[in-house]
Amino acid sequence: GAGVSQSPSNKVTEKGKDVELRCDPISGHTALYWYRQSLGQGLEFLIYFQGNSAPDKSGLPSDRFSAERTGGSVSTLTIQRTQQEDSAVYLCASSLASPIAGRREQFFGPGTRLTVL
């Protein structure tokens, strides 16, 4: 079946512009996560949606970052007034809401590479 898809695959923007990154999770997955991967670094958690619960925004680095998830499916990560330090690969992942014991696999999309000039 279809995996997690993200668009665009690459985004180049100018400092100060706003950008929107899109994630389409696997159908039926109610948990959705956004991570950021900077060059040579691990994955940094940004935000987590679980069903209709309030999202866990504890990883968002500043108030310029926000995300929403409409209809429990598609999610959009918005970065306002982009800065050069926002340049990174933004990864989306989804998983089942009720994990089978021992399985909490998060399925990742290919990411969006954001470059802020």
Added chain:
Amino acid sequence: QQQVKQSPQSLIVQKGGISIINCAYENTAFDYFPWYQQFPGKGPALLIAIRPDVSEKKEGRFTISFNKSAKQFSLHIMDSQPGDSATYFCAASPNYGGSQGNLIFGKGTKLSVKP
């Protein structure tokens, strides 16, 4: 504060050799420890995972060893192959009452297997 520390940063192994990557964690609330494999231009993919009630888990050539008292876990790749060349991330996740929490990742190990 880095909650999951991974080493080495890079690793070169000859074909047929054993690759060993180590991770250490601090938060005793962690109860799920996966390893992810990432190829260039792709998102990470789950390789193998372990829970703290077992000390070892093996799947094919891949083995996780887990030491709860030391708060350490490691990935062993037996008979390493050039196709295993990738970046490997360890991660940990706390148990939020049975629901899924975010993963906390190590910084990754770039593995190169020489033919």
